[in-house]
Amino acid sequence: MRYTYTVGISLDSSIKGEGFGPRLYGWLFECHGFWHNASLILFSLIFVLFLASQSRKSFLKLSHGRSHIIYSYYLFLWFVSLLNFAWCSLQTWECTAGKELAWNILSLFTSSGMLFLEVSLIAFLLQGNHASGLDALTRTFAISGLAVGLDMLLKAIYLFGFGIPLFIEIDEHTHRVKWGLWVVHRLLLTGIYGFILIMYHSRWRERLPGRPAFYKYVIVMFSLNALSLFACALTGNISGLGFWLYDITTIGYHALYLPLLYVTFLADFFQEEDFQLENASYSEMKDAGFFDADWE
Incomplete structure (x- = not known):
C-alpha cells in the first residue's frame, strides 16, 4: 500500500466550522503530507x-x-x-x-x-x-x-x-x-x-x-x-x-x-538593460538607410 490517509480533520473542520488552526493543519499536512x-x-x-x-x-x-x-x-x-x-x-x-x-x-x-x-x-x-x-x-x-x-x-x-482517475493518487489500489x-x-x-x-x-x-x-x-x-x-x-x-x-x-x-x-x-x-536604447538606435539607423545594403 502507498499511503494511509486521515481526512476526518478537514471534513469535520469544514462541517463544524472549527477555527483556522485545524484548517491550516489539514491544508498543509493531510493528503500527500507536509513536505x-x-x-x-x-x-x-x-x-x-x-x-x-x-x-x-x-x-x-x-x-x-x-x-x-x-x-x-x-x-x-x-x-x-x-x-x-x-x-x-x-x-x-x-x-x-x-x-x-x-x-x-x-x-x-x-x-x-x-x-x-x-x-x-x-x-x-x-x-x-x-x-x-x-x-x-x-x-x-x-x-x-x-x-x-x-x-x-x-x-x-x-x-x-x-x-479513470487520472489525477487521483491517494487511492490504495x-x-x-x-x-x-x-x-x-x-x-x-x-x-x-x-x-x-x-x-x-x-x-x-x-x-x-x-x-x-x-x-x-x-x-x-x-x-x-x-x-x-x-x-x-x-x-x-x-x-x-x-x-x-x-x-x-x-x-x-x-x-x-x-x-x-x-x-x-x-x-x-x-x-537586456539597454533594450529601449538599442531599439531606438536601430530605428534611427534604419530610417537613415544604414541597412539598405543588406537588401541589395
Missing part, C-alpha cells in the same frame, strides 16, 4: 511573486518590442503560473469528499496549460534558427493547440466518460489502465526530447537554435520525462519505489518547470 504540499506551494508562490516583482519592467520592455512570440509566451506564462499556484495550493481537494470533480477539472486545465507551454517550445525549437515573427507564432500555436487540444479531449474522455496511459504519455514526450538531443549531435544540428540554454533545457526535460516514465511503469506494477519516484517528478515538474521555461526562453530578453 509534498509545502514544497509545491512554496516554489509556485515564489515564482508568482518573482513574476509580479518584475512585471512593471517586463511589460515596459514588451511594449517597446516587436516579438509576437515573446509577448504571447509571457502572457500565457502568467496565466499558467497562477493556475499552477492554485493547483499546488489546493492539494487537499484530492482527498476531500465532494471535491473530486473540482480537483479533476483544475488538474485537467493546469496540466493542459503547462503542456501547451512545453509543446510550444518544442515546436519553436523544431522550426530552427529562423523561427521568428507572426508566421512562426501562428505555426507554433497551431501545432501546440492541436496537440494539446487532442490530449485534453482524450483525458476528459478518460476522466468523465470511463471514470493501483489503477493499471491509468498508469498505462501515463506510460504512453511520458513515452511520447521522452521520445520527442530524445529525438531533439540526437539532432543536436548529428548533421542536422544547424537546423536547431544554437543557444546553449535550449540544449540544457532539452537535457533537463528528457531526464525528467525519462524518470517519470520509469516511475509510471513501476507504479503500474504496484511498486512502492514507483510511487515515491512519481511524487518526486510531480513536485519537480510543477515546482520548477515554469522557472526553467522562463530562464530558457524569456530571461535573456528581459535582462
Whole structure:
C-alpha cells in the first residue's frame, strides 16, 4: 500500500466550522503530507511573486518590442503560473469528499496549460534558427493547440466518460489502465526530447537554435520525462519505489518547470538593460538607410 490517509480533520473542520488552526493543519499536512504540499506551494508562490516583482519592467520592455512570440509566451506564462499556484495550493481537494470533480477539472486545465507551454517550445525549437515573427507564432500555436487540444479531449474522455482517475493518487489500489496511459504519455514526450538531443549531435544540428540554454533545457526535460516514465511503469506494477519516484517528478515538474521555461526562453530578453536604447538606435539607423545594403 502507498499511503494511509486521515481526512476526518478537514471534513469535520469544514462541517463544524472549527477555527483556522485545524484548517491550516489539514491544508498543509493531510493528503500527500507536509513536505509534498509545502514544497509545491512554496516554489509556485515564489515564482508568482518573482513574476509580479518584475512585471512593471517586463511589460515596459514588451511594449517597446516587436516579438509576437515573446509577448504571447509571457502572457500565457502568467496565466499558467497562477493556475499552477492554485493547483499546488489546493492539494487537499484530492482527498476531500465532494471535491473530486473540482480537483479533476483544475488538474485537467493546469496540466493542459503547462503542456501547451512545453509543446510550444518544442515546436519553436523544431522550426530552427529562423523561427521568428507572426508566421512562426501562428505555426507554433497551431501545432501546440492541436496537440494539446487532442490530449485534453482524450483525458476528459478518460476522466468523465470511463471514470479513470487520472489525477487521483491517494487511492490504495493501483489503477493499471491509468498508469498505462501515463506510460504512453511520458513515452511520447521522452521520445520527442530524445529525438531533439540526437539532432543536436548529428548533421542536422544547424537546423536547431544554437543557444546553449535550449540544449540544457532539452537535457533537463528528457531526464525528467525519462524518470517519470520509469516511475509510471513501476507504479503500474504496484511498486512502492514507483510511487515515491512519481511524487518526486510531480513536485519537480510543477515546482520548477515554469522557472526553467522562463530562464530558457524569456530571461535573456528581459535582462537586456539597454533594450529601449538599442531599439531606438536601430530605428534611427534604419530610417537613415544604414541597412539598405543588406537588401541589395
